[in-house]
Amino acid sequence: MPAQDLTLDNLTLRFGTFTAVDGFSLQVPAGRMVTLLGPSGCGKTTTLRMLAGLERPTSGRIVVGGRDITAAPTHERDIGMVFQSYALFPHLSVADNVAFGLVAEQVPAPERASRVQEALGLVGLGELGSRRPAELSGGQQQRVALARALVLKPALLLLDEPLSNLDAALRHRMRAEIRALQQRLGLTALYVTHDQEEALAVSDEIVLMRAGRIEQRGSPQQIVREPANAFVAGFIGQSMLLPAQVAALPGGEVAVSCGPLHLALPAPAALVSGDASESADAAWQLAVRPWALRLELGDLAEVLAVRYLGHQHEVDLRLPDLGDCTAVVPEPAGFVPAAGARCGVALHPRGCALVRA
Numbered sequence: 001m002p003a004q005d006l007t008l009d010n011l012t013l014r015f016g017t018f019t020a021v022d023g024f025s026l027q028v029p030a031g032r033m034v035t036l037l038g039p040s041g042c043g044k045t046t047t048l049r050m051l052a053g054l055e056r057p058t059s060g061r062i063v064v065g066g067r068d069i070t071a072a073p074t075h076e077r078d079i080g081m082v083f084q085s086y087a088l089f090p091h092l093s094v095a096d097n098v099a100f101g102l103v104a105e106q107v108p109a110p111e112r113a114s115r116v117q118e119a120l121g122l123v124g125l126g127e128l129g130s131r132r133p134a135e136l137s138g139g140q141q142q143r144v145a146l147a148r149a150l151v152l153k154p155a156l157l158l159l160d161e162p163l164s165n166l167d168a169a170l171r172h173r174m175r176a177e178i179r180a181l182q183q184r185l186g187l188t189a190l191y192v193t194h195d196q197e198e199a200l201a202v203s204d205e206i207v208l209m210r211a212g213r214i215e216q217r218g219s220p221q222q223i224v225r226e227p228a229n230a231f232v233a234g235f236i237g238q239s240m241l242l243p244a245q246v247a248a249l250p251g252g253e254v255a256v257s258c259g260p261l262h263l264a265l266p267a268p269a270a271l272v273s274g275d276a277s278e279s280a281d282a283a284w285q286l287a288v289r290p291w292a293l294r295l296e297l298g299d300l301a302e303v304l305a306v307r308y309l310g311h312q313h314e315v316d317l318r319l320p321d322l323g324d325c326t327a328v329v330p331e332p333a334g335f336v337p338a339a340g341a342r343c344g345v346a347l348h349p350r351g352c353a354l355v356r357a
């Protein structure tokens, strides 16, 4: 079946009095990969389990390609699933593991064999169909799990922490492979991870969740560059949050002061729209990425320590009124102060975002 679009409409799931997923709405266009990201316990897996038919929502609807599947049993949902544990059958060959869903669907043997070979080819395991899972590496086993989902040509692919069991190098390679395959096949996919770099690397769109609700959704760039609030700024990438004074300037900009540091930024949308509750008098914080702290000659900050990491230098600073923070100077570096010396600090607007306190 060709990829379908997915709509989650006001999904809620309560376990007794505890609300695990709270009025969750999302549209995923056909052929896109959207990632649910958020801290442990925020409801990512529960949302995926409702999609898979493993949990029944307390209220709300799930629609795939115009078909309401909210109450459909798992095997009628046309969904492929890949989980953290590969859950392969150890006594079956790789090919028979991949064929398992086709046997359940009573696909005739000759078609089964060609679809299994095609799916194994897609994940680069075309030659290994006769092996047993125990004779494969962890990465290869996860590829078998992926082939087992793809062989069904599902309308929707669900991936729940699919790379958590792999070591770091393999995780990097596999996330690139999964993303390339999803794009090449035009699959609609929902991906769950708590690893922000993984989410940034594989997604068309990220949905950042907290306590069963959506804090922000947007492209990876939007989530990093325009965090909607202090929680998002703190969760994605390292951010230092500084109390900020904000004053409107002509031309759609605001003057921002954080203790001794000053810069001009585009005015946040809420300020431009004139929403009375969002006036410049409201409490704001400036979320500052480590690379937005630009070091220069001067004597504003005390340099506590400098660490050379090969691709960058980390510089621990003590700023008057603001406390301690760490700046990052990419290699090849221009100016890097010495530990124990003093330096000037400027804020680069690209790595700074105003968020409500």
Ligand SMILES: Nc1ncnc2c1ncn2[C@@H]1O[C@H](COP(=O)(O)OP(=O)(O)OP(=O)(O)O)[C@@H](O)[C@H]1O
Binding pocket: 015, 018, 020, 038, 039, 040, 041, 042, 043, 044, 045, 046, 047, 194
């Ligand atoms: N069957 C259940 N009964 C009661 N509470 C549950 C049940 N399943 C999940 N929860 C609770 O719902 C909340 C959301 O759980 P969920 O597994 O969706 O979180 P998550 O975002 O996937 O977290 P993690 O990243 O740790 O996997 C948690 O507080 C969890 O304890």
